[in-house]
Amino acid sequence: MTNSSQNVPLQRNPGDFGFCPLHQWGLIFIEGPDAASFLQNQLTNSVLGLKRTLSPEIARTPSSVRLAGYCSPKGRLLASAWLALVPRDSASDDRFALFISNDIAAGIAKRLAMYVLRSKVKVTDASHDWSVLGFCSITNQVNSLTLEENQIGLQMPDVEVHNQMYGRVLIAQAQPSGAMEDQDRVLSTWNDLEVLSAIPRIVQTTQEQFVPQMINLESVAGVDFKKGCYPGQEIVARSQYRGVIKRRLSLAHVPTDQLNGASFDPGVELFHSEDTSQPAGMVVLSSHAAFVEDRIDLQIECKSEALEHGEIRLGSIDGPVLKLDPLPYPLIEI
CATH class of the missing domain: 3.30.1360.120 (Probable tRNA modification gtpase trme; domain 1)
Structure with a gap:
């Protein structure tokens, strides 16, 4: 990876x-x-x-x-x-x-x-x-x-x-x-x-928020679909083979000078410019960038369609706009 x-x-x-x-x-x-x-x-x-x-x-x-x-x-x-x-x-x-x-x-x-x-x-x-x-x-x-x-x-x-x-x-x-x-x-x-x-x-703020495929766990070798039963196994398998998951984990970043006090902690909600009525996703993990000056790097979970067009904003519909980055691995198709 x-x-x-x-x-x-x-x-x-x-x-x-x-x-x-x-x-x-x-x-x-x-x-x-x-x-x-x-x-x-x-x-x-x-x-x-x-x-x-x-x-x-x-x-x-x-x-x-x-x-x-x-x-x-x-x-x-x-x-x-x-x-x-x-x-x-x-x-x-x-x-x-x-x-x-x-x-x-x-x-x-x-x-x-x-x-x-x-x-x-x-x-x-x-x-x-x-x-x-x-x-x-x-x-x-x-x-x-x-x-x-x-x-x-x-x-x-x-x-x-x-x-x-x-x-x-x-x-x-x-x-x-x-x-x-x-x-x-x-x-x-x-x-x-x-x-x-x-x-x-x-982490604690993201517990019970995601089916594994919503944060790409199956694409990073975290799910074995051939093993026996475990809690939630039927739902996880159904999500994989019936294609009912329309959300994914993506990488993103935001310059620190655009935060304006916005929180970027795990669990913070994301909003899409074309649907302001409800959150489009949330922050999964975040950190101050160590390899590029003055920015925050984030893992975000978001609706797949929101990742394809429009703007994703951090914390509120008026929050800073996130810039998407490519994933370092291919996704297993659902």
């Missing part, structure tokens, strides 16, 4: 890359002899056959890392997560690590635990006991990254910006992250790469 832009890039400082604490990310562990079968019945993607990754090895390939959604019975996303199979040691039961938005981690862990019943599974929200870090840099440096014995990690898809490939690794460690130099600048880079990847992440 790649992303490109026609804007002139900034001169980058090496301090803009490296490690940073990710306080917006949380961690849930699902472990036990029945952990794989339990998650297989809960998530939109298959977890069976995931390769075991032992610390300090990093889970790097599609055979070791999966993106998945967790839906309500109505097929609406309660969460999205990156997951890897990271047992405590080679002799231990399965243990899955779900990297998830911190503001929903406790609620999702509690909900998953409700469905354990007689399964030999333990669900733990480890967000308070484990710190989540991010490492981002050019892909070659990310590919050579090594972790410490007390850390677990998974590599996310690369992102292309201005013809340069950047890699990202999510890391968890069972201790505080401590102080890091230039962490604000590194965090800014991490956040912008996440937005530019066009891979969505559900």
